[in-house]
Amino acid sequence: MAISNIAVDGPITADKINEIIDAINALEISWINFNGSGSVSIRASVGNIAGVTRLSSGQYRVTFTTARASSDYAVVATCTATAGNDTGFVMLVAQATTHCDIYCRNDDGGANDCSTISVLVVGG
Amino acid sequence: MVIRRTKLNELIAAVGSIEVSWVNFNGSTGVIRESAGNIASVTRTSSGQYTINYTTPRASVNYAVKALCTATAGNDTGFVQLVSLTRSGVSIQCRNDDGGIGDSTRVCVVILGPDPNNRSTALSAVTVADRTIQDTITVAELSTGSARYSLFNDGTHSFATTLSGSGSYGTWVEDVTEADSFEVRATFQAGQVPSGSAFGEWLDLSLTRFWELANSVYFETWCTFRIDVRDKASLQVRGSALITLAVQFPPDTGGGGS
Numbered sequence: 613m614a615i616s617n618i619a620v621d622g623p624i625t626a627d628k629i630n631e632i633i634d635a636i637n638a639l640e641i642s643w644i645n646f647n648g649s650g651s652v653s654i655r656a657s658v659g660n661i662a663g664v665t666r667l668s669s670g671q672y673r674v675t676f677t678t679a680r681a682s683s684d685y686a687v688v689a690t691c692t693a694t695a696g697n698d699t700g701f702v703m704l705v706a707q708a709t710t711h712c713d714i715y716c717r718n719d720d721g722g723a724n725d726c727s728t729i730s731v732l733v734v735g736g
Numbered sequence: 737m738v739i740r741r742t743k744l745n746e747l748i749a750a751v752g753s754i755e756v757s758w759v760n761f762n763g764s765t766g767v768i769r770e771s772a773g774n775i776a777s778v779t780r781t782s783s784g785q786y787t788i789n790y791t792t793p794r795a796s797v798n799y800a801v802k803a804l805c806t807a808t809a810g811n812d813t814g815f816v817q818l819v820s821l822t823r824s825g826v827s828i829q830c831r832n833d834d835g836g837i838g839d840s841t842r843v844c845v846v847i848l849g850p851d852p853n854n855r856s857t858a859l860s861a862v863t864v865a866d867r868t869i870q871d872t873i874t875v876a877e878l879s880t881g882s883a884r885y886s887l888f889n890d891g892t893h894s895f896a897t898t899l900s901g902s903g904s905y906g907t908w909v910e911d912v913t914e915a916d917s918f919e920v921r922a923t924f925q926a927g928q929v930p931s932g933s934a935f936g937e938w939l940d941l942s943l944t945r946f947w948e949l950a951n952s953v954y955f956e957t958w959c960t961f962r963i964d965v966r967d968k969a970s971l972q973v974r975g976s977a978l979i980t981l982a983v984q985f986p987p988d989t990g991g992g993g994s
Binding site for chain 1: 744747748756758759760769770771772802803804805806807811812813814815832833834840842844845846
């Protein structure tokens with residue numbers, strides 16, 4: 613149950629407290645902000661994020677500390693313009709319980725590094 | 737240390753204000769793989785075009801949406817373009833670097849609030865209980881007396897009788913600032929139809945509502961009706977009660993007879 617749909621309108625019981633804790637845990641929000649140029653470095657991250665690996669130019673794998681229950685979580689991302697281009701967008705490539713792969717592309721369809729990439733992972 | 741219910745609901749409201757909803761769906765079919773929060777369904781309106789429908793309409797269109805997709809069909813790139821935001825859903829398109837629209841096998845959408853429509857379902861637990869309100873009049877006071885039940889816009893409710901006294905039942909909502917976020921509907925059940933506010937329709941509780949049974953005739957009278965209180969935004973009924981109004985004579989203690 614979504615946390616916003618919980619209301620304590622009766623006695624405060626252990627079950628009710630656990631219901632609230634479960635709802636908070638169910639949010640399962642993780643995020644990472646990293647530099648994708650050259651040697652990848654994490655600027656900041658929160659939640660179930662172990663690290664990020666640059667697979668090749670503009671291609672990255674974000675790995676999770678703990679495997680997710682399923683590979684059907686939601687992942688969204690934003691990036692700066694790719695190297696040598698004035699546009700940049702992130703494309704989803706693959707989702708697994710242990711990681712997700714993303715490509716930073718430009719309006720020519722090429723994959724290039726981005727200096728700032730933000731990834732938000734929810735659920736799963 | 738005492739854990740107060742209001743404090744606990746404040747905690748729920750604070751966490752609930754994060755208001756994260758998300759969905760992961762197959763863009764070739766629109767079939768949802770997994771979702772959480774205020775997500776009802778996904779409609780594939782045409783190739784690469786989708787509407788994510790909400791279970792509960794959001795309070796405004798000023799929320800945030802972020803989405804990601806795999807490469808669109810027949811192309812090696814894919815990105816999501818926002819088309820429109822409404823209270824009931826968000827429409828998106830999966831596009832490629834040629835500007836074309838095509839299905840993506842994986843589409844992820846995250847929606848971030850705030851959504852005040854859910855606020856009142858977390859806050860302001862309504863505690864409406866069944867009530868019996870009775871006015872007792874004497875033989876000398878025939879034709880006077882009334883019994884009234886009121887819900888006030890300051891979040892309180894009370895009874896009032898002409899001869900037997902009046903009193904408050906306390907508050908029917910924990911956070912009085914949310915009182916006008918609710919509405920009440922009275923449903924007549926039996927007895928004499930009372931005067932006052934209407935029956936059978938949802939009435940805004942930004943105004944005081946009341947139902948009164950006045951003894952205008954020389955006999956006992958009574959009625960029962962049910963009230964339901966619901967959150968205006970989510971339409972969730974948060975409390976119900978059976979109200980009995982009665983105007984009674986005292987028992988016959990003497991006189992008469994043969």
